[in-house]
Amino acid sequence: MKLVLVRHPQPLVAPGICYGSTDLAVAPEQLEQTWAALRLPADLPVYSSPLRRCAELAARLSPSPRYDARLAEMHFGAWEMQPWDAIPRAAIDAWAADMVHYRPGNGESVLQMAERITAFYGELDGDAIIVCHAGAMRLLTARHAGLAPADMALQAAQAAHQIPYGSTLTL
Numbered sequence: 001m002k003l004v005l006v007r008h009p010q011p012l013v014a015p016g017i018c019y020g021s022t023d024l025a026v027a028p029e030q031l032e033q034t035w036a037a038l039r040l041p042a043d044l045p046v047y048s049s050p051l052r053r054c055a056e057l058a059a060r061l062s063p064s065p066r067y068d069a070r071l072a073e074m075h076f077g078a079w080e081m082q083p084w085d086a087i088p089r090a091a092i093d094a095w096a097a098d099m100v101h102y103r104p105g106n107g108e109s110v111l112q113m114a115e116r117i118t119a120f121y122g123e124l125d126g127d128a129i130i131v132c133h134a135g136a137m138r139l140l141t142a143r144h145a146g147l148a149p150a151d152m153a154l155q156a157a158q159a160a161h162q163i164p165y166g167s168t169l170t171l
Contacts, residue, residue: 002127003144003171004041005137006061008053009034010165018082020107020135021075026053034166035060040129047071047120048131058131065131070120073133077107099157100150110157114139114149134163144171 009031011024034057048058049071058065079087087105095102103109117139130140138161142152163169 001124001144002041003124003140004044004129005140005169005171006038006040006057006129006131007134007137007163007165007167007169008049008051008057008131011053013081016083016085018076018079018084018087018105020073020080020133021051022080023051024053026056030165031056031060037166038168040168041127044127044129046129046131047124049073049133049136051133054131054133061129061131068120070116071130071132071136074104074110074113074135075107077103077105079105079107100153110135110153111149114142114153114156118143118149118152134161137161137163137169141169141171 009026011019011026013019013024040061046058046062046065048054048065048067050067050069051072054071055067058067091104095104100111101109113135117136121140121143132140135156138156139152142155147155
């Protein structure tokens with residue numbers, strides 16, 4: 001199965017803000033630049049996170065994208081839309097000590113996200129384009145490599161991502 005993962009354009013959010021499942025818009029020029037730069041296979045189904053920063057791009061790629069909430073970015077609970085430097089150091093340290101199971105801001109753990117990504121992946125029945133987030137891309141890559149959810153979460157949590165906005169990754 002060939003998957004083409006596409007990261008959304010840069011959202012409209014101030015630098016240094018924690019965001020995950022918050023539904024953020026994208027500047028129209030960013031959307032246009034990303035869409036114009038993409039070179040994707042024709043005639044593949046397009047799946048997308050329902051969050052605007054993905055959904056707007058998916059709507060450009062297909063007349064009928066399939067939106068799936070399981071592709072949304074991780075939910076950071078009370079940390080959502082807070083400046084990273086305003087989040088108590090003890091809470092960040094607790095997350096760093098258990099990146100797989102800890103629920104930042106009492107939101108979602110990386111393991112919980114890995115489980116929903118695994119459920120989505122299990123329903124795919126062929127090649128596809130998937131418009132999603134850096135976290136989902138990392139977990140989909142781990143799942144495509146055959147890892148189980150706990151191992152997916154551990155792999156995704158071990159290193160900071162280097163996935164640019166608007167980039168693609170083919171699996």
